[in-house]
Amino acid sequence: MSVFLQKKDGNSFLIKKESWKIINDTFENKIFFTGIVKSELSNLQVYRYVYSVELTGIKWADLIFELSLDEYNLQLKEINQQILNLIVVMVLGIFFISFLLAKVVSKPIIKLSHTSKLVSQGDLSQRVKIDSKDEIGELAKSFNEMISSLELSQKRLTNYKIDLENKVEERTKELKELNDNLEDRVIAEIKKREEQQQLLIQQSKLAAMGEMIGNIAHQWRQPLNALSLVVQNLKFSFDLGEVDDKQMNKSIQKINLLTKNMSKTIDDFRNFFKPNKEKLKFNIYESVNNALHLVDASFENHNIVVEKIIDENINVFGYPNEFLQSLLNLLNNSKDAFIENKINNGKIVIETKNDFKYVYIYIKDNAGGIAKEIENKIFEPYFTTKSESKGTGIGLYMAKTIIEQNMDGSLTNINSDKEAIFIIKLPIYKD
Ligand SMILES: Nc1ncnc2c1ncn2[C@@H]1O[C@H](COP(=O)(O)OP(=O)(O)OP(=O)(O)O)[C@@H](O)[C@H]1O
Ligand SMILES: [Mg+2]
Structure with missing residues (x-):
């Protein structure tokens, strides 16, 4: 140079x-x-x-x-060589550092990934073992906590499942037992029901019978008086020695007529209380008259007036004697209310209305109505406000059962302070 x-x-x-x-x-x-x-x-x-x-x-x-x-x-070549060497050293250095870094960073991540794979396959006993204090360590800690709570939930779930299975098994067993006993139970229950029904019918019959005897007694009062008068007259004539064949025959005729009438009264009552076996067409007007005929003597005795506003041409289909029994119960309830409330001018109005499909029979009395507190109980069996000798509490229940279950109708009531109104609704029978 x-x-x-x-x-x-x-x-x-x-x-x-x-x-x-x-x-x-x-x-x-x-x-x-x-x-x-x-x-x-x-x-x-x-x-x-x-x-x-x-x-x-x-x-x-x-x-x-x-x-x-x-x-x-x-010189240039030397410099190039030096640069090349430097580049090679640098590249190697970078590779080495990257490798070290990758080892430090990725190892825990691989661990995490491996563990999460095992966990996802259902092995919840796995935990990641990374103790470093950096973010990866934190991540591993959270991951482990997550697996722990997952494991706990799964344990709880398993216990719950076992519990549920046990319960289902227990229930199934109970149900099976119940099912096995069901038939026996149903039979026993039906029998019990039938017995209760029978008892109810018996009681209602007894009540009706009592009512009937009372009514017969009333019906008989007049002929009995007449009979006693005939017998007294006969004795008087006999004492005077005036009894001749003619008077004797006349008296016997009278006595015969009176006893025949009395016997007819019994027949009337007996017929009405015989239960009907099959449904029949019958006339409402006649039915009401028949009922009134059975109670008129006792009504007269208690000074009770009956007003009738009844369509004579309405027929219904059902059991006439049972229906009559229902009417009698309503009429007797009114009579009892008059007596109870000491009403001397008792009046019952029986009125029919119809809408061509149904007939509505209104039975209204002015005995003071039904007390508000008991209004929703009167149709329950055995509910009564009367003393044991006077009422059993099944009259309205039976009447409702007969009208609603046997005749497709309804029995309801409207109430006020002054009067009680019972409404019988029945489908009109058309030929
Ligand atoms: N017209 C009425 N006025 C006032 N209270 C009534 C009338 N009808 C029914 N009740 C009340 O409803 C109750 C129940 O009547 P229900 O006919 O069912 O039984 P009961 O008349 O007491 O007894 P049973 O009819 O069995 O002889 C009666 O005790 C009475 O208190
Ligand atoms: Mg009654």
Whole structure:
């Protein structure tokens, strides 16, 4: 390599180890550039580098370095080699650092992933063993907590399932037992029901019978009086010795007639209380009259007046004697209310209305109505406000059962302070 200095005054000096040496005056005022040129010194192709020497802002010389091209290429090659080496070292370093980093970071993640895979396959006993204090450690901790609570929930679920299964099994057993006993139970229940029904019917019959005997007694009062009068007259005549065949026959005829009438009264009652076996068409007007006929003597005795506003042409289909029994119960209830409330001018109005499909029979009394507190109980069996000898409490229950279950009708009541109204609704029978 040759180095020379070109001063500002144009002198150029070759710089050697030993001394400065002026090499050429012809360089005077020559301007040098950096680049590959032909050297004026060696006549060879060289790489020239020009360094401008400036001091306190004044340029006083150019320092020119010339390097033979071989040397330059060698240097360049060396530099390239050095750069290449550096790159290789750097790449290797980066690889190594990356590998280390990857090992540190990804290992726990792989662990996590592996454990989560096992957990997802159902093995909840797995836990991640990472104790580091960084985010991954935190993640592993949360992950472990999550598996623990999952395991707990699964345990609870399993217990619940077992519990449920046991309960179902128990229930099934109970049901099976119940099912096995059901038939027996149903039979026993039906039998019990039948017995109760039978008892009810028996009681209602007894009540009706009592009622009937009372009514017969009333019906008989007049003929009995007449009979006693006939017998007294006969005795009087006999005492006077005036009894002749004619009077005897007349008296016997009278007695016969009266006893026949009395016997007819019993027949009337007996017929009405015989239960009907099959449904029949019957007339409402007649039915009401028949009922009134059975109670008129006792009504008369208690000064009870009955007003009838009844359509004579309405027929219904059902059990006439049971229906009559229902009417009698309603009429007797009114009579009892008159007696209970000491009403001397008792009046019952029986009125029918119809809408061509149904007939509505209104039975209204002015005995003071039904007390509000008991109004919703009167149709219950055994509900009564009367003393044991006077009422059993099944009259309205039986009447409702007969009308609603046997005749497709209804029995309801409207109540006020002054009067009680019972309404029987029945489908009209059309031929
Ligand atoms: N017209 C009425 N006025 C006032 N209270 C009534 C009338 N009808 C029914 N009741 C009341 O309803 C109750 C129940 O009547 P229900 O006919 O069912 O039984 P009961 O007349 O007491 O006894 P049973 O009819 O069995 O002889 C009666 O005790 C009475 O208190
Ligand atoms: Mg009654």
